[in-house]
Amino acid sequence: MGSESVSKTVLKEQYTKFIGKKILFIVVLVIFLILLMGFAATLGSASITMKEVYIAILRRLLPNFAISKPLEAELSDIIVWRLRLPRIMLGVTAGMGLATAGTVMQAILRNPLASPFTLGIASAASFGATLAIILGIGFGFAGGTLVVANAFIFTMLASIIIFTLANYKGATPGMMILIGIALSFTFSASTSLLQFFGDPEEVAGVVFWMFGCLGRASWSNVTVISLVLLICMSYLIWKSKEFNVLNAGDETAKSLGVNVEQLRLVSMLVASFVTAVIICFTGIIGFIGLVCPHICRMLIGGDNRFLLPASCLLGAVVLLGADTVARTIISPVIIPVGIMTSFFGGPLFFYLLMRKREEYW
Amino acid sequence: MKLKITGITFKYASEPILKNVTMELGKREILGLIGPNGAGKSTLIKCIDKILKPLGGSILLDGQEIRKMTRREIAKHIGYVPQTSSGCFPATVFDTVLMGRYPRTGWGSSDRDIEKVAEVMELLKIERFALRNFNTLSGGEKQKVMLARALAQEPKVLLLDEPTSNLDIKHQLEVMEVIRDIVRYKGISAVVAIHDLNLAARYADKLVMLHKGGIFAGGYPESVLTYENIKKIYGVEAEVKKGPYGLYVLPLKPASYSAVMENRVFTSVE
Ligand SMILES: Nc1ncnc2c1ncn2[C@@H]1O[C@H](COP(=O)(O)OP(=O)(O)OP(=O)(O)O)[C@@H](O)[C@H]1O
Ligand SMILES: [Mg+2]
Numbered sequence: 001m002g003s004e005s006v007s008k009t010v011l012k013e014q015y016t017k018f019i020g021k022k023i024l025f026i027v028v029l030v031i032f033l034i035l036l037m038g039f040a041a042t043l044g045s046a047s048i049t050m051k052e053v054y055i056a057i058l059r060r061l062l063p064n065f066a067i068s069k070p071l072e073a074e075l076s077d078i079i080v081w082r083l084r085l086p087r088i089m090l091g092v093t094a095g096m097g098l099a100t101a102g103t104v105m106q107a108i109l110r111n112p113l114a115s116p117f118t119l120g121i122a123s124a125a126s127f128g129a130t131l132a133i134i135l136g137i138g139f140g141f142a143g144g145t146l147v148v149a150n151a152f153i154f155t156m157l158a159s160i161i162i163f164t165l166a167n168y169k170g171a172t173p174g175m176m177i178l179i180g181i182a183l184s185f186t187f188s189a190s191t192s193l194l195q196f197f198g199d200p201e202e203v204a205g206v207v208f209w210m211f212g213c214l215g216r217a218s219w220s221n222v223t224v225i226s227l228v229l230l231i232c233m234s235y236l237i238w239k240s241k242e243f244n245v246l247n248a249g250d251e252t253a254k255s256l257g258v259n260v261e262q263l264r265l266v267s268m269l270v271a272s273f274v275t276a277v278i279i280c281f282t283g284i285i286g287f288i289g290l291v292c293p294h295i296c297r298m299l300i301g302g303d304n305r306f307l308l309p310a311s312c313l314l315g316a317v318v319l320l321g322a323d324t325v326a327r328t329i330i331s332p333v334i335i336p337v338g339i340m341t342s343f344f345g346g347p348l349f350f351y352l353l354m355r356k357r358e359e360y361w
Numbered sequence: 362m363k364l365k366i367t368g369i370t371f372k373y374a375s376e377p378i379l380k381n382v383t384m385e386l387g388k389r390e391i392l393g394l395i396g397p398n399g400a401g402k403s404t405l406i407k408c409i410d411k412i413l414k415p416l417g418g419s420i421l422l423d424g425q426e427i428r429k430m431t432r433r434e435i436a437k438h439i440g441y442v443p444q445t446s447s448g449c450f451p452a453t454v455f456d457t458v459l460m461g462r463y464p465r466t467g468w469g470s471s472d473r474d475i476e477k478v479a480e481v482m483e484l485l486k487i488e489r490f491a492l493r494n495f496n497t498l499s500g501g502e503k504q505k506v507m508l509a510r511a512l513a514q515e516p517k518v519l520l521l522d523e524p525t526s527n528l529d530i531k532h533q534l535e536v537m538e539v540i541r542d543i544v545r546y547k548g549i550s551a552v553v554a555i556h557d558l559n560l561a562a563r564y565a566d567k568l569v570m571l572h573k574g575g576i577f578a579g580g581y582p583e584s585v586l587t588y589e590n591i592k593k594i595y596g597v598e599a600e601v602k603k604g605p606y607g608l609y610v611l612p613l614k615p616a617s618y619s620a621v622m623e624n625r626v627f628t629s630v631e
Contacts, residue, residue: 008479011488015455015475018492110449241468245460247448254412255443256514257436257464302450305468 022306025299029313036317037092040324041084048076056080090217090281091320091337093225095288097278099315100229101271102289103296103308104236107243108264108271109173115290116275119180119268120158122286123187125279126210128154130191133205134198147209148280155276158183163265171261172250176268212285212338214323221281228277232270233312239267240304247302285338287345288315298352318345363387364409364518364550368418371401371408371574378404379415380575386518386550386567391541393565393582394554397595400571402554403444406520409552410441422518436464440511444522444554446503451494454506458482461513481512484539500527508536512543519544519551525560533557537564558599562586562608570594582608592616 041053056076098116105114116122128150136146161183166176195203242263246253250260279285296310322340329335364386371379378401386392394402407413409420411427420427422438440461448457455478462474482488485505490498495506504527511519521540525533541564544551555561561568561582568585570578572594578585586608591599600611 007488008483011455011479011482011491012475014491015479018453018455106450112450238468241463244452244456245463247450247452248457248460249443249446249448251407251412251443252441252446252460254432255410255436255439255441255520256460257431257433259432297450301456302452303456 018301019306022300022303022310025296026306026310026313029310029317033092033313033317033320036320036324037088040088040091040320041080043324043328044079044084046079048079052076053080057085086217086219086222087214087323088320089219089222090214090225091323092316093222093229094214094278094282094285095292095315095317095319096312097225097229097232097274097315098285098289098319099292100233100236100308100312101275102291102315103293103304103311104243104267104271105289106293107246107304108267109177110247110249111173111177112294113290114177115286116271117284117286117289118177119162119272120183120187121155121180121272121275122279122284123184123191124154124158125151125276126206126284127187127191127194128152129209129283130194130198130206133209134194134202151280152276154187155272155279158187159269159272159276163269167261167265171264173264176264208336209283210338211336212279212283213334213336214282215334216281225277225281228274232274233308235270236267237305237308239263240308243267243304244302283336283338285319285341287341288319291345291349292318294349295352363421363423364552365421366409366418367421369405369408369415369420370417371404371413371415373404378574379408380573381418382571382574382576383418384569384576384579386552388548388550389545390566391544391551391553391564393561393568394552394571395556395558395561395568395585396571396577401574402571403522404574405571406441406522406552406554409518410439410520411435412441433464436514438516439518439520440514440516441520442504442507442511442522442524444526446507447496451496453492454487454490454495454498455482455492457495457506458509458513461510464514477515478509478513481509484512485509485536501529501532504528505532505536508539517549519549519553521551521553523554523556525555525557533560540564558586558591558610559608562610563606586610 038050038053042048042050053076057080059077060081101116102114105116105118106112109118129147132147132150162176162179165179169175195206198206242258245256245258246260246263253260292315293307293311296307296314300306300310319337319341322344323337326335326337326340366382366384369379369382370377382405384392394405396402404413408415409427411432414428427435458478458481459470459474462470462477466474479488482491485508487502487505487509490502490506495503498506504524508521508524519540524540525536528536537560540551540553543549553565565582567580568582569576570585570590577594578590586601588599588601591597591601591610596616598613598616600613602609602611
C-alpha cells in the first residue's frame with residue numbers, strides 16, 4: 001500500500017507544480033504589461049517620467065487619493081490621458097483581441113496555421129474598406145465611419161457565409177478552412193478589381209488602410225473594443241475546457257459530452273466578431289493572432305484554460321511593444337505597426353521553432 | 362445498468378452499413394463484438410454513443426432512449442475508447458486523462474478529479490508518462506491512456522474499440538484483466554470490439570459476430586466460435602479447442618488458399 005499511494009501523491013504534486021508554473025507565467029505577463037504601458041507613455045515629444053505616468057493614471061482611477069501637486073499634475077494628466085493612453089490602450093486591447101481570436105481559431109479548427117485571417121476575414125475587411133474608399137459606397141455615414149462600418153460589416157458577412165455553408169455541409173475543420181480560402185480569393189480578387197479602376201490617390205488610401213496602424217486611436221473606439229473583448233473573452237474562457245477536449249478529435253469530444261458542431265460555429269462567430277471590431281479601427285495587423293498562441297503553447301503547454309489568458313496578454317505586450325518601437329525608431333516618422341509585427345514576428349518565430357526540440361505538433 | 366439495442370440501422374452513404382442489429386447487455390457483463398474488417402463493429406459502437414445517428418431502431422440505457430439524451434448526459438454514463446486517436450496540439454497525458462472528468466465537472470478541476478485521474482493512471486501503470494506529450498507516446502501507450510480517460514469518466518457502460526490492438530501479449534492480458542475486474546467489481550457493462558478471437562473467447566461473457574452489418578451469430582462463446590462459423594465469416598479453417606482457460610482458436614489456413622494457388626503462377630528465382 002505504501003509505495004502505491006506514494007506514487008499517487010508524487011503525481012498529484014507534480015501536476016500542482018505544473019499548474020503553478022502556468023499561473024506564474026500569467027502573473028509575470030501582467031506585471032510586464034503594466035510596466036511596458038508605463039514606459040510607452042513616457043515616450044513622445046514632451047518628456048515625462050514613469051512615476052509621473054503612474055501618478056497621473058492613479059489620480060483619475062482613485063480620485064480620493066490625490067498624490068501630487070495639482071499644477072504639474074494638470075500637464076501630465078493631459079499628456080497621459082488625452083495624448084498617449086488612447087493609443088496605448090488601443091494597442092493593448094487590439095493585441096489582446098487578435099491573439100485571443102487566433103488561439104480560438106487554432107483550437108476549433110485544430111490547425112496550427114489558423115489565425116483570425118485564415119478564414120478570409122482580412123480579405124473581407126479589406127474589400128469592405130476598399131469599397132468605401134474608392135467607390136464611397138457602403139453602410140454608415142460618409143467619411144471615416146463609412147470605412148469602419150464597411151470593414152466591420154464585410155468581416156461579419158464573411159463569417160456568416162462560413163457559418164451558413166459549414167452548418168449545411170458539416171462543420172468539420174477541413175470544410176471551414178476550405179470555405180475560408182475560397183472566400184479569401186473571392187474578396188481579394190474583388191478588391192484588386194476595384195483598385196484597378198480606382199485613381200492613384202484612392203489606391204494609396206486603400207494600401208495604407210491595409211497596413212494596419214494605431215493612429216486612429218480614441219477613447220471611444222477603445223471603449224467599444226474593451227466592452228466587446230470583455231464579453232467575448234468571458235464566453236471563450238468559459239468554453240476553454242471544451243476546446244481542450246476538442247483537441248482530442250471530434251469523435252472523442254462528442255463522446256465526452258461536447259456539442260462539437262455548435263461549439264465550433266459559435267466560437268468561430270465570436271472570434272470573428274472580436275477580430276472585426278478591432279480591424280475596422282486599425283486595419284490589418286497580421287501575425288499577432290498566429291504567433292502569440294504558438295509562443296505561449298511552447299512555454300506553458302496547450303491547456304486552453306491558461307493558454308487563452310496567457311496568449312491574450314502576450315498579444316497585448318507584443319502589439320504595444322511593436323508600436324512603441326514603430327513610433328520611436330525613426331521618429332517623427334511613425335511606421336505602421338502592422339508592418340512591424342510581421343517584420344519582427346517572422347524571424348522571432350523562426351528562432352523559436354528551431355530552438356524547440358521536442359515534437360511540437 | 363442495462364443496454365438494450367433494437368433494430369439499429371445505419372448508412373454512411375447509400376449502402377446500409379448496419380442492418381437491423383439487435384442485442385442486449387446486462388450488468389457485470391462483457392459483450393465481445395467480433396467480425397472481419399469492415400463488418401461494422403466501429404460503426405455500431407459509435408451509434409451506441411450517439412457519435413453517429415442511426416436511421417432507425419432504438420438504443421435504451423436503463424430504459425432511457427439515448428437519442429433523447431444530451432451528449433453530456435450520455436457522457437456521464439458511457440465511456441468510449443476509439444480505435445485510434447491523436448491530438449493536433451500537444452497535451453500532457455495527465456491533461457488527456459483529465460478530459461474524462463469533463464462531463465462531470467465542467468470548467469474547473471476539483472481535488473476529487475485530480476485524485477480520480479491519479480488513481481486510474483496508477484491502475485493502468487501509466488503514471489510515469491504523466492507529464493509527457495500524448496502525441497509522442499507509442500501506439501500501445503496511447504491505447505492505455507485512452508482507456509484511462511474512459512475509466513476516469515466513471516461510466517456505467519464502457520465502449521472499447523479494439524482496446525488491445527496495439528498492445529504486446531503481456532499488456533493485452535493486463536488490460537483485459539483490468540476491464541474484467543472493473544466490470545465485475547463496479548457492476549458496469551462493457552462492449553468490446555476485438556479481433557483476437559482467443560481474448561474474445563476468454564474475457565467476453567457473450568459474443569456477437571457481425572458480418573456485413575448484420576448479426577451472423579450471437580450467444581455464449583462456445584456457440585459462436587465454431588469451426589463452421591469461423592470458416593463462413595472469416596474464410597479460415599481453424600481448430601477450436603477447450604482448454605483450462607476456456608476456448609482457444611488456432612487458425613490453420615485460409616479456406617480458399619488452395620484455390621488461390623491453382624490460379625497463380627509462381628516462378629522460381631533460380
Ligand atoms: N466515414 C465513413 N464513410 C463511409 N463509409 C464508411 C465510413 N466509415 C466506415 N465506413 C464503411 O463502413 C463499413 C464498416 O466500417 P467499420 O469501421 O464499422 O468496420 P469495422 O468492423 O470496425 O472494421 P475494422 O475491423 O477494420 O475496424 C466499412 O465498409 C467501411 O468502409
Ligand atoms: Mg473498427
